[in-house]
Amino acid sequence: MHDAARLQAAIDLLGEIESVSRPADGTASAFFRSRRFIGSKDRRAIADRVWGVLRRWARLTWWCHWAAQGAGREGMSVTPRLRVIADLLITDHLKVDPLDRLFSGQTHAPDRLSAAEAAVADLLQGRSATHPDMPPAVRFEVPDWIYPRFEALFGADTDSELAAMLPEAPVDLRVNTLKAQDRDAALAALAADGVEASATDLSPLGLRLPAGRVNLPTTQAFKDGLVEVQDEGSQLIALLTDARPGMAVVDFCAGAGGKTLGLAAGMGNKGRLIACDVSEGRLDRSAARLKRAGAHNVTRRVLSSESDKWVKRHAKGFDRVLVDAPCTGTGTWRRNPDARWRLSPEQLDDLTRRQASILDSARRLVKPGGRLVYATCSLLPEENADQVEAFLERWEDAEGWRVLPVCEVWEAAVGTNCPMNNYATALRLTPARHGTDGFFTAVLERGEG
Template identity: 35%
Template sequence: MRLHRNLVYTTIDSLNAIFNEGEYADKVVARALKKDKRWGSSDRKFVAETIYEVVRWKRLYAEIAEVRAPYNRENIWRMFAVWAVLRGYPIPDWKQLEGTPERKIKGRFDELSKIRTMRESIPDWMDEVGVAELGEEVWTKEIAAQNQPAKVILRVNTLKCTREKLRAILMDLDIHTDTLPDQPDALVLRERANVFMTDAFREGFFEVQDANSQLVAAFLDVKPGMRVVDTCAGAGGKSLHIAALMENKGQLIAMDLYESKLKQLKLRAKRDGAFNIEYRIIDSTKIIKKLHERADRVLIDAPCSGLGVLKRNPDAKWKLQPEFIDNIRAVQADILERYSKIVKPGGKLVYATCSILPSENQEQIEKFLKTESGQEFKFVEDRKILASESGFDGFYMALMERKEN
């Protein structure tokens, strides 16, 4: 086990882009993996996993390395050296790694690991919010779970394929998967693999979607022939699942503020063979008003803090600010108020987030049900899903039914 110079240099360049240039880790990693076509799967795995690990443990590694933001390249090399020592790599005789204090690094790690904000490598404000909303015991377990690397989960596109057929196709490619109880469309990869390069992906046999994210469309209780509105569709992971559950029968309206996201959804829908989707950009209040009381089912996959998906977006720990959470709560309440009017009497509404904070979840529902619009709905059930209990992303979903006139 040794470090290879070209892989490490790519890692350092990538960390510089994330830490100092404000780029998103997933975009930087995707670009890094295209740098050298000669790299094999183990090389690509090293680059991707190392970038994510240093980002995930940035505060801890910076403290051990005794560096402060903004990080120059020497600082990033020192943080990388901490990673290498803690992962058991022999330190090579490179100029950038001269004088790496291996014993001191290990000693500081043992010392700092007794402090939760350092051990879990999170900002102080995030720790305070987590404790305040979830309590000391639950938050301690949850933030530890959020620092575990995310598993790769596939959602079988039932418009084109079956789970058994996809498992067999992937097995022929030496990509082994496991099923999940009570989730008929989910497959969990036993080991990470570049599934996007497979013919099965290009032919639209599956999408990559977290297991708990896959629960949302099923929770909406859609049926073929319905009119369904996904009000915050984004790039359409849940829209595509809804289309599959509708068996391409009926009308699915995918809405978003951003045209660029709906363009991504159109491309994905074409690949998946989902042709019952209409696309509408929310560029005025008229778009919503035209749909008042017209939909059998409405999904509000609300914008949120994303504190339930830190394991797959570790850089969000450093990009997220406390004032954003305050602002997003107001946005969520406004969206619930306005978009709930789309549900027709007898229809159903699901409010969902990828947050674990009660203030973004059940407390929003409680407040909504007391408003004039909310009093037209009855609460049916909700699900509060923690990563520490499920092993997948943290999610919340609430199902409400609009009362008959």
């Protein structure tokens, strides 16, 4: 494909992403599946443009409105096409004449610029990514309603924390100790495939791939199950669950099985591990991953809801229960930039109610003296510390629940230097401070009575 055709494909894909409710990665996968004629290099170029626009969505939109107003076109719609035009001029520093040649209206190329688009393009030429008049929420690509929450959370560090959420996240791998003897063995196997990974700082099982694209599924290390893709922070949640050989363990919101795999490895395939989810499709997708990893002690179970009768029948039957709760995903915005604009205050309220319900139900599975591990990939206190505090208000006196100091658990379960202070009751990771996705983890222990 020539450059103009790639641009038109990017405009088409952005239009589909904007018009449907599903996440951008799923929409893009379906888009490319229906266009098998698009080669791998072209797919990469199209996807890079689309994800770049999604990462710069608020700033490009602001510039489009600014230029439309300056051109006397205040009512002009900011379409995917106009955002791509703005991106070429501002991000790629393209001049108007080359832009006209790309938007030629020839076969497979975008239509020629309209008079309104040309007027906007003239004003956007030579502009930088930001402007002194941009509100902070626009500059850092967050919805207006959520910016004050981040400001209250991070205080003087708000700008640096939100700036760290703008670039693309690195790709991390977890060494699968069911197949690889240790991290050095996995590093050597990847090196034999031409991939020079490096060890992560916090997770003793983590590897970070170099900047740029690595076709991991084609490597022998991946095919043999020596490594799995998993953010370093996510690895730490599984490690802090401290699932040991011979235990009975539940991954209550297992999804596609990322943390289930980590739990199975920690158990050395010895003991009973139940992977639960309300989505049969998500659990089905975990089957191939479990097989490749050599995880044999996992039983998958579809629940009708968090209050499924199975929970009541197995009350007080498990040593460890991990609740990786459905959440806003604000900690993963580096990977899912479109999710920033799909979130609403109403959705946050719905999620916090559901999280509380899931916690209340999952706690029933925990033996006296056992642990309930609550985790999210969110940065928002409403989904994190506030949930734990409310849980303790409901159950601390009745059932003897308490929060364990996270560094105490870390020392026994992880073994590396704990990134929190000795008095911290939870693990709080952010891209700025730790180079991981944003995660929260609290370990709660049930009383012996």
